[in-house]
Amino acid sequence: MATARPHIALYVDVVSPFAYEAYHILRNDPLFAPLSDSITYIPIFLGGLMHKCGNTAPMRIANKDKWINTERLRWAKHFSIPISTSLPVDFPANTLPVQRALCALGDLESKEGQGKLVRALDGLYAAYWVRGEAVHQAEVLRGVLEGVFGREETERVLAEAKTVGKTRLTENTERAFKEGAFGLPWMVCTNGKGVTEGFWGVDHLGCVVEFMGLEREKAKGKAWKALL
Structure with a gap:
């Protein structure tokens, strides 16, 4: 019997600390x-x-509001995720210009597009959740993107954010809603059996591990002990 290709789609917005934490874990934890x-x-x-x-x-x-701030710091500590103890400037900020810029990077369904996206997300998450910078402000956003892509590419991205990026962001948000999302992080997972399910929250990553059939013995640290 043929097996399906496993896949995880993680929906993100820079403003969400828990989307940042899920992103960091999926990108860096050996389990994934x-x-x-x-x-x-x-x-x-x-x-x-x-x-x-x-x-x-x-x-x-x-x-x-108080509990959620404690919770983000708790999971960051458990998973050794860099994060500021103070909330970023203007939190929760309107990240519409940031998200439109991300959607203007190119074809995000392609390997090249995903490569550019993770470089941008790495830069923006570090600026916002580690250094507390106001990435939703035009000049700060421009500075972060220029540090990643250079001036010429940044100008192209910011110009297309107003057109292509705007349209793609609307489409992506609608897609997330149709796939069951009501907050972030939202993960749509397909395992090797071809079964697809949605999962919400950093605290449900243990369920994702089980569902995807990952090797639990590779889970290290007290966070995974709590989740698994």
């Missing part, structure tokens, strides 16, 4: 190394998704 060529990152606009779902941002809910 066998799937390194089978993970796709998809930029969406979290604000748009929340609106479509009628969802409320955690930071606007009494008590949950």
Whole structure:
């Protein structure tokens, strides 16, 4: 019986600390190394998704706002993820210009496009969640992208963000909604049996590991002990 090609699609928005943490784990934890060529990152606009779902941002809910900040630092510590103890400038910022720029990088379904996307995400996540920079502001965004791609490519990306990027971001956000997303990180996973399921949250990565049939003995650290 033929097996299916395993795949994980992770929806991300720079504004979400938990999408950043899931991204960092999928990119760097040895447990996911066998799937390194089978993970796709998809930029969406979290604000748009929340609106479509009628969802409320955690930071606007009494008590949950404090808990959510503790939670992001807890998982960052467990998985050794670089993150500032202070929240970024203007958090939660409107990341629409950032997400449109990411969608303007090129064909994000291709290997080349994904390569450019992860370089941009690495730069933006470091700027926003490690250094606390206001990447949603035009000059800061431009500076981060220029540091990754140079001036000429950055000018092209920022110009196309207003057209191609805008359209793609809307399409990606709608796709996430149709695939069941109501917040981030949202992961759509297909295992070797060809079964597809959706998973939400860093705290459900243990379920992803089980579903994808990854080798649990490679899971290291107290975070994985808690999840598995």
